[in-house]
Amino acid sequence: MKKYIIYFGILVVGLFLGWLLFGGSSKKDTEHNHDVISETNQMWTCSMHPQIMQPESGDCPICGMDLIPAESVSDGLLADQFKLTENAMALANIQTSIVGKGNVEGNTIKLSGKIAENEEANAVQVSYFAGRIERLNVSFTGEEVRKGQLLATIYSPELYAAQQELITAASLKESQPALYKAVRNKLKLWKLSENQINQIEETGKVKENFPVYATVSGTVTEKLVEQGDYIKQGQPLLKIANLNTVWGNFDVYENQIDRFKKGQEVLITTNAYPNKEFKGKVDFIDPVLNTKTRTVTLRVVLNNKDDVFKPGMFVTANIDGVTSNNDQVLTIPASAVLWTGERSVVYLKTNPDQPIFEMREIKLGNQIGNDYEVLEGLFVGNEIVTNGTFTVDAAAQLQGKKSMMNKEGGKVMTGHESHLDMEETTSITNENNSNINDRISVSKDFQNQLKVIFDDYIKLKDALVKDNSKNVVKESKILLDNLTKVDMKQLTDKVAHNHWMSLEKEIKASGTSISKTSNIKVQRNHFKHLSAHLIKAVQQFGVNEKVYVEFCPMADNNNGAYWLSKEEKVINPYFGEAMLTCGEVKQVIE
Numbered sequence: 037m038k039k040y041i042i043y044f045g046i047l048v049v050g051l052f053l054g055w056l057l058f059g060g061s062s063k064k065d066t067e068h069n070h071d072v073i074s075e076t077n078q079m080w081t082c083s084m085h086p087q088i089m090q091p092e093s094g095d096c097p098i099c100g101m102d103l104i105p106a107e108s109v110s111d112g113l114l115a116d117q118f119k120l121t122e123n124a125m126a127l128a129n130i131q132t133s134i135v136g137k138g139n140v141e142g143n144t145i146k147l148s149g150k151i152a153e154n155e156e157a158n159a160v161q162v163s164y165f166a167g168r169i170e171r172l173n174v175s176f177t178g179e180e181v182r183k184g185q186l187l188a189t190i191y192s193p194e195l196y197a198a199q200q201e202l203i204t205a206a207s208l209k210e211s212q213p214a215l216y217k218a219v220r221n222k223l224k225l226w227k228l229s230e231n232q233i234n235q236i237e238e239t240g241k242v243k244e245n246f247p248v249y250a251t252v253s254g255t256v257t258e259k260l261v262e263q264g265d266y267i268k269q270g271q272p273l274l275k276i277a278n279l280n281t282v283w284g285n286f287d288v289y290e291n292q293i294d295r296f297k298k299g300q301e302v303l304i305t306t307n308a309y310p311n312k313e314f315k316g317k318v319d320f321i322d323p324v325l326n327t328k329t330r331t332v333t334l335r336v337v338l339n340n341k342d343d344v345f346k347p348g349m350f351v352t353a354n355i356d357g358v359t360s361n362n363d364q365v366l367t368i369p370a371s372a373v374l375w376t377g378e379r380s381v382v383y384l385k386t387n388p389d390q391p392i393f394e395m396r397e398i399k400l401g402n403q404i405g406n407d408y409e410v411l412e413g414l415f416v417g418n419e420i421v422t423n424g425t426f427t428v429d430a431a432a433q434l435q436g437k438k439s440m441m442n443k444e445g446g447k448v449m450t451g452h453e454s455h456l457d458m459e460e461t462t463s464i465t466n467e468n469n470s471n472i473n474d475r476i477s478v479s480k481d482f483q484n485q486l487k488v489i490f491d492d493y494i495k496l497k498d499a500l501v502k503d504n505s506k507n508v509v510k511e512s513k514i515l516l517d518n519l520t521k522v523d524m525k526q527l528t529d530k531v532a533h534n535h536w537m538s539l540e541k542e543i544k545a546s547g548t549s550i551s552k553t554s555n556i557k558v559q560r561n562h563f564k565h566l567s568a569h570l571i572k573a574v575q576q577f578g579v580n581e582k583v584y585v586e587f588c589p590m591a592d593n594n595n596g597a598y599w600l601s602k603e604e605k606v607i608n609p610y611f612g613e614a615m616l617t618c619g620e621v622k623q624v625i626e
Contacts (some may be wrong), residue, residue: 520539
């Protein structure tokens with residue numbers, strides 16, 4: 037019995053020592069395993085392509101850049117929401133404001149413009165008879181002239197002969213009054229006065245040189261002839277502008293047009309006189325929109341008797357009391373809005389106590405000063421980012437959320453999924469190619485001519501890939517030369533003919549721009565436009581071979597740009613060696 041008690045005691049002591057020695061390590065192992073699990077949950081993303089999410093570090097499957105650790109998703113956030121740290125908020129100086137209604141009454145719209153000559157008061161001084169300028173009395177542009185002032189003297193063989201005719205006809209005016217009257221009228225057509233004609237007739241002497249007098253008062257803005265020049269009848273001699281009144285021409289954007297009307301009072305300011313304001317009224321609103329700037333010209337006539345305004349001077353118009361159809365409108369600062377194409381977006385702070393944000397698409401109305409009207413997307417009381425908006429957008433992109441450049445957001449893809457998604461897009465494009473691109477039927481001969489242009493384009497693209505600006509110029513000139521050799525007679529269909537005429541004009545313009553510069557950045561900018569129009573041409577007419585349309589989202593200052601390729605492999609012409617593989621296949625043209 038005593039022996040069993042000893043064995044039992046030894047067993048208890050052994051268990052106790054085992055617990056002391058190995059019990060803590062089990063906990064440590066558990067903690068270590070937890071850390072391993074935590075580490076394995078770390079995802080990696082690309083700073084330029086945040087839709088890429090991979091479970092381990094490596095290279096981005098799109099652009100080849102090193103992946104960076106992705107921030108973990110905060111618990112309790114919706115799919116499109118993301119959170120910033122207080123430190124990040126402070127470093128980026130991110131500020132928010134509460135959206136409220138603003139009264140349009142009393143607000144001021146500012147317009148930028150330039151002083152121009154009043155075309156209604158301008159005049160061109162011409163010579164009414166042909167001859168040689170013996171003396172020009174105007175020495176320089178900017179000289180003031182008065183009506184009736186002697187501007188020039190001209191020797192005119194025709195006028196010399198006409199004076200002799202008058203002297204002869206004067207002796208026959210009793211017997212041939214009709215002839216006498218006709219000769220006098222001929223001299224009147226040359227703007228000789230009655231006194232000048234009577235003086236010639238009375239003295240019986242022919243004048244060799246005849247004066248030209250100013251018909252208006254004003255400032256000489258341009259000399260069109262020099263002393264000793266031979267001139268024709270009706271040829272302009274001088275341009276004279278009356279600067280007692282001038283025009284202030286201002287650009288008005290199309291979403292502001294409905295806010296202006298003739299007769300509105302305008303306050304004009306200029307840097308030349310910073311402490312003065314000048315009053316004027318809207319005299320004219322151009323009925324034709326400038327399609328390049330998307331503006332119309334608003335004209336204000338200004339009194340300039342004190343010679344305050346100089347043509348070419350920059351001025352600002354302040355127009356008060358601009359009203360809208362709705363007296364009360366929702367307005368936000370312009371600094372809060374990000375634009376991408378037709379979309380306008382802001383970032384909403386969804387939680388007043390925490391830095392949690394979400395992108396919101398909105399619809400804007402007119403611009404009023406430094407604010408924009410909001411027609412849709414926001415409500416009174418919403419809190420939005422008004423300073424540091426680009427920083428917040430960058431954070432959204434890095435976390436794979438909805439952002440300015442990532443419209444869908446909320447979706448992360450592994451490198452494998454990204455590759456599959458690309459293949460799926462290409463497959464869909466192939467199946468619906470004819471429906472999407474509306475292929476126009478043309479002869480194979482025309483397609484072969486277009487293929488020559490396409491081959492030249494590929495050589496130009498390859499030169500951009502190698503950063504060889506000299507070869508870019510060379511290949512662009514070859515492309516332009518072959519473009520002139522395209523036989524338009526091959527296009528018998530009127531629709532095809534009109535399409536090609538429009539595209540050829542744009543291709544020629546872009547190619548010419550490339551050929552005239554050796555700056556590789558400028559060449560790439562024009563190459564973007566060349567690619568856009570050639571893509572349309574290949575889509576509509578075809579070149580008898582498979583062509584790949586490829587896209588880089590980082591080109592053109594992150595606006596994205598397309599190009600054509602003969603191979604599926606992405607070789608980016610917009611960055612050269614810096615980012616050769618950045619991009620993806622967007623379409624396959626069979």
